[in-house]
Amino acid sequence: MLVFDNVSKVYPGGKRAVDHLQLEIEEGEFVCLIGPSGCGKTTTMKMINRLVRPSEGKILLNGENLLDKNVVELRRSIGYVIQQIGLFPHMTIRDNIALVPRLKGISAEERNRRAEELLELVNMPKEFLDRYPHELSGGQQQRIGVLRALASDPPLILMDEPFGALDPITRDSLQAEFKNLQQSLGKTIIFVTHDMDEALKLADKIVIMRAGKIVQVGSPDEILRNPADEFVEDFIGKERLAQARQQLQTVGQIMNPNPVSVGMGETLSQAVKLMRKRRVDSLLVTDGAGVFRGWVTVETIERHKNWDAAVADIMETDVPTVRADTLLRDATRNILVRGLKYVPVVDDRKHLAGILTRTSLVDVLYDSVWGDTEDESSGMADGEGA
Amino acid sequence: MDSIRTFFSEYGALLAEKTWEHLYISFAALALGVIVAVPLGILLVRLPKIAGLVMGIAGIVQTFPSLAILAFFIPLLGIGKVPAIVALFLYSMLPILRNTYIGVKNVDPTLLEASRGMGMTTFQRTTRVELPLAVPVIMAGIRMSAVYLIGWATLASFIGGGGLGDFIFDGLNLFRPDLIIGGAVPVTLLAILLDLLLGKLEKAATPIGIRLERGEA
Numbered sequence: 001m002l003v004f005d006n007v008s009k010v011y012p013g014g015k016r017a018v019d020h021l022q023l024e025i026e027e028g029e030f031v032c033l034i035g036p037s038g039c040g041k042t043t044t045m046k047m048i049n050r051l052v053r054p055s056e057g058k059i060l061l062n063g064e065n066l067l068d069k070n071v072v073e074l075r076r077s078i079g080y081v082i083q084q085i086g087l088f089p090h091m092t093i094r095d096n097i098a099l100v101p102r103l104k105g106i107s108a109e110e111r112n113r114r115a116e117e118l119l120e121l122v123n124m125p126k127e128f129l130d131r132y133p134h135e136l137s138g139g140q141q142q143r144i145g146v147l148r149a150l151a152s153d154p155p156l157i158l159m160d161e162p163f164g165a166l167d168p169i170t171r172d173s174l175q176a177e178f179k180n181l182q183q184s185l186g187k188t189i190i191f192v193t194h195d196m197d198e199a200l201k202l203a204d205k206i207v208i209m210r211a212g213k214i215v216q217v218g219s220p221d222e223i224l225r226n227p228a229d230e231f232v233e234d235f236i237g238k239e240r241l242a243q244a245r246q247q248l249q250t251v252g253q254i255m256n257p258n259p260v261s262v263g264m265g266e267t268l269s270q271a272v273k274l275m276r277k278r279r280v281d282s283l284l285v286t287d288g289a290g291v292f293r294g295w296v297t298v299e300t301i302e303r304h305k306n307w308d309a310a311v312a313d314i315m316e317t318d319v320p321t322v323r324a325d326t327l328l329r330d331a332t333r334n335i336l337v338r339g340l341k342y343v344p345v346v347d348d349r350k351h352l353a354g355i356l357t358r359t360s361l362v363d364v365l366y367d368s369v370w371g372d373t374e375d376e377s378s379g380m381a382d383g384e385g386a
Numbered sequence: 387m388d389s390i391r392t393f394f395s396e397y398g399a400l401l402a403e404k405t406w407e408h409l410y411i412s413f414a415a416l417a418l419g420v421i422v423a424v425p426l427g428i429l430l431v432r433l434p435k436i437a438g439l440v441m442g443i444a445g446i447v448q449t450f451p452s453l454a455i456l457a458f459f460i461p462l463l464g465i466g467k468v469p470a471i472v473a474l475f476l477y478s479m480l481p482i483l484r485n486t487y488i489g490v491k492n493v494d495p496t497l498l499e500a501s502r503g504m505g506m507t508t509f510q511r512t513t514r515v516e517l518p519l520a521v522p523v524i525m526a527g528i529r530m531s532a533v534y535l536i537g538w539a540t541l542a543s544f545i546g547g548g549g550l551g552d553f554i555f556d557g558l559n560l561f562r563p564d565l566i567i568g569g570a571v572p573v574t575l576l577a578i579l580l581d582l583l584l585g586k587l588e589k590a591a592t593p594i595g596i597r598l599e600r601g602e603a
Contacts (some may be wrong), residue, residue, distance in 0.1 A: 049503055051503055072506075073505070073536075075503060075504060076505035077505075080500070080504055082499060082500055084494075084496035085496075086494075086499065086500030088500075088501075088515060088520070089593075089595045089599055090595040090596050092595070098502060103506060103510065132598050133595065134598060134599040158503075298580050321475075
């Protein structure tokens with residue numbers, strides 16, 4: 001929908017606020033531009049409604065160069081919400097909401113209907129329409145600010161730290177409310193913020209910027225899982241990363257990749273020998289192609305006593321498994337709820353890939369609760385790894 | 387009491403006529419001042435580079451002795467009401483110009499950004515946002531200007547412009563205190579009255595939302 005093609009903004013004096021930016025935004029996406037102050041995120045956003053004119057490169061909106069469009073028409077077709085809210089104090093809430101429709105020459109009746117309709121979206125009673133901005137609380141005012149941007153039903157909305165000036169509780173509820181609204185209306189949102197929590201909560205795609213350049217683009221999960229560099233890590237913050245690591249690590253990352261396994265055709269005596277040698281009480285069973293088939297435990301072998309029987313004859317096949325690319329947070333629930341000591345890990349073709357034990361889960365939990373300071377984590381790993 | 391009654395029976399008609407002339411000169415100058423200074427003030431906000439210069443010149447004009455200005459227009463425009471109105475108009479400009487400039491310049495920049503971002507044209511931004519928000523300040527300038535003008539208009543008499551100044555200067559020339567008082571008191575009353583009226587107008591012209599914000603509703 002929106003493409004930045006090699007866009008730069010150079011201010012007089014040579015400061016490059018935005019430096020050869022390359023970015024593509026899909027329709028219906030919620031994109032957060034984030035970075036420290038002065039990183040060019042606001043400049044990038046303001047180039048979209050041409051409050052800032054790009055010095056180099058071009059920005060395409062649905063394939064058309066923004067600079068070829070009539071600037072007034074362009075702005076009326078893009079919603080705009082600013083941090084200071086910017087409601088006009090001399091206009092009623094009704095007039096504030098319906099300002100863009102009015103500029104577009106839509107009839108008073110239609111405008112009124114629209115204002116009422118929008119107010120319902122945020123569960124505010126109709127009486128508010130005839131009030132003036134200063135009679136509303138900060139949170140209510142910014143709700144109106146958002147409605148004003150929605151008034152002419154633009155497909156694209158730009159938001160410049162819209163919830164930054166609100167108290168934390170109001171901010172939280174407005175964020176949730178707005179995310180719902182965005183999803184139900186299917187708008188494309190470009191959202192500037194410096195608050196990582198906000199970005200993680202709202203965005204489909206996070207664009208991390210520094211000194212006018214993009215450092216990393218990705219979904220919140222991708223960014224938490226694979227921060228591009230130290231800057232991104234610092235920006236996300238150690239605490240959040242540690243939490244995220246637990247949440248977003250995959251089973252494959254913490255499993256033991258060398259489980260003790262035995263072929264289906266092996267005899268029970270061979271299996272027992274292997275158990276004794278590796279000091280384990282159960283074996284994972286695979287077929288010739290490495291596909292996981294089940295497991296045998298020392299108890300079942302003891303019950304059979306037929307040492308020449310094949311493992312395949314007595315193994316338990318109704319065994320829970322987990323895939324290597326499952327997120328740890330999902331796997332953890334499974335293991336803890338079912339009270340399993342361990343779960344075999346398989347890949348997408350059912351090949352045995354490893355084993356996930358309660359011990360390795362506990363390691364991860366320690367890390368996220370007490371942080372992975374050097375001595376603690378290494379001590380922990382030694383103790384549990386034996 | 388008697389003397390006042392005699393004064394009115396003798397000069398009543400003339401007083402009414404001179405009061406009318408006085409108001410006519412003042413209002414003509416004020417109207418010209420508003421017509422020129424308000425748009426000029428808005429324009430100066432858009433041209434910050436020359437704003438300082440123009441405001442400076444307007445300030446200097448204000449310091450010229452009023453009699454000198456009036457006299458200065460005689461060779462150009464002769465005598466009578468026209469040069470008087472032109473000279474007073476120059477005087478009326480500064481308070482209006484300055485207040486318009488300040489009023490428009492002090493409109494919250496975030497509101498201007500919002501109006502630009504929402505797709506208002508420059509004209510719409512001026513008429514729908516800047517002017518309504520600057521109205522209280524602009525009106526205060528007009529009010530100040532009007533009160534000054536009532537006072538300065540007495541000098542119009544010097545160049546044959548008429549007005550209540552005629553009474554005062556006749557009184558001075560003929561050493562007739564009754565004429566001086568008969569001219570000065572109405573001038574004072576006019577100034578006070580106008581100040582009150584324009585004060586009310588100033589309030590009425592302020593958008594309701596702004597009045598509520600200031601707790602004046």
